[in-house]
């Protein structure tokens with residue numbers, strides 16, 4: 199039954215997770231005077247968008263730009279954080295390949311200059327050859343698609359290595375339809391024309407990609423402020439407290455079990471549960487359990503994991519870029535952030551903090567290394583790339599992030615649909631939101647939007663299709679005249695679309 203006003207009903211909502219989605223839901227509920235209890239398994243708020251503080255150094259999980267085309271999300275950011283703390287920062291990022299730095303987004307003339315006359319001639323010849331003799335089926339896979347448009351040499355330089363580092367699989371095993379969405383109709387000829395032709399279309403695009411908002415002390419500052427406001431408005435927030443069971447009876451959710459990091463588990467009554475815990479974890483925690491096909495679908499969801507090594511170096515080794523994509527095949531690092539370029543308030547004492555990002559699988563050789571080994575590897579790679587002088591690194595900190603990327607494989611859509619349909623029919627008061635919460639490659643803005651729409655569905659009886667956020671990109675979005683992308687946060691491409699996609703990767707057939 200929809201609630202018309204807070205006075206009509208004081209149903210209690212439990213929110214699982216204090217990341218952007220969970221805190222947005224709690225903020226909206228508390229603002230309307232509804233009782234809400236947020237439980238966060240970690241000892242800090244912000245989820246993947248938190249700011250890590252180690253030894254006084256502040257750094258992100260990656261770098262978190264605040265950019266959105268969703269007006270209401272933008273407004274909420276500004277309500278949570280005052281303008282003095284919500285900086286507008288310039289964006290700069292380049293691609294490192296064999297000792298050279300290439301502009302990103304790629305500018306063909308800059309690329310050809312960096313390649314030098316010999317390699318440029320070879321790249322153009324390879325492009326011409328690909329046009330004359332394209333792969334037999336350019337739509338067979340992502341590699342064939344790219345080679346048919348750019349030729350082998352440019353493909354190897356600007357697409358292959360980084361894409362494989364991020365997703366941990368050969369580009370030749372990624373489907374071409376992802377490329378079609380991501381790289382749109384970009385050909386080398388179009389890119390060259392775009393680079394040399396003044397004006398037309400470019401200013402709209404560059405205005406979107408060259409500046410973004412960023413909290414003075416990192417993204418965690420936004421979520422710490424949101425958490426304080428939730429509590430001030432009457433909500434409760436408990437850290438170090440994982441929700442380990444969602445209890446149901448007679449088609450209703452009744453309570454959740456909370457397991458604190460130290461202490462005994464306890465139960466909390468709940469009329470609604472808004473969940474940003476990974477969808478697989480949510481399903482596994484439902485008591486009594488859902489039927490086997492639903493449990494199987496949850497177990498079959500896959501993830502790509504991530505770790506970052508933050509290295510403290512003298513300021514002279516900082517670079518103006520927010521981050522540099524590392525396309526060199528000789529090192530495992532995929533991207534390097536300079537947190538001093540994100541906000542000068544993040545660094546101190548004539549030093550800066552560089553975040554080396556590694557895309558991994560939980561339990562693989564990188565994940566299992568000790569922190570000391572990872573710091574040693576990161577220092578060696580930074581020196582190999584020539585970005586610091588040997589011996590210049592002063593300290594290193596490691597952060598591992600399981601389930602950083604929900605994986606799209608050929609089964610994920612069906613798995614999510616099985617879970618979604620079962621929840622809708624059997625436990626409609628349990629509402630998955632956010633990124634891992636919905637197994638959707640959402641950025642913070644779309645994660646927040648799913649929470650906002652969910653709260654409206656609960657309180658106002660609206661019928662928003664929360665699952666269509668970031669599928670139908672225009673859903674509830676205020677688009678700009680450019681309609682162009684701000685670039686991807688997680689990876690490069692010559693993207694012109696929304697840039698929020700991820701490839702659907704193929705994996706071995708599962709047992710029937």
Ligand SMILES: Cc1cc2nc3c(=O)[nH]c(=O)nc-3n(C[C@H](O)[C@H](O)[C@H](O)COP(=O)(O)OP(=O)(O)OC[C@H]3O[C@@H](n4cnc5c(N)ncnc54)[C@H](O)[C@@H]3O)c2cc1C
Pocket residue numbers: 214215216217218219220237238239240243244245246247259260261262263264265439440441442474475476479504602603631632633634635640641642643645687688
């Ligand atoms: C490398 C990288 C770079 C990114 N860059 C950007 C960017 O530039 N801009 C952008 O907008 N987005 C970016 N994103 C995406 C952004 O981080 C996510 O969209 C956002 O954090 C998702 O918010 P969420 O609340 O859905 O989930 P999360 O951030 O994952 O938060 C979920 C929270 O729930 C808690 N939790 C989980 N299970 C339980 C449980 N059982 N009980 C209690 N608590 C639990 C977790 O500890 C966590 O705090 C990036 C992501 C990555 C990996």
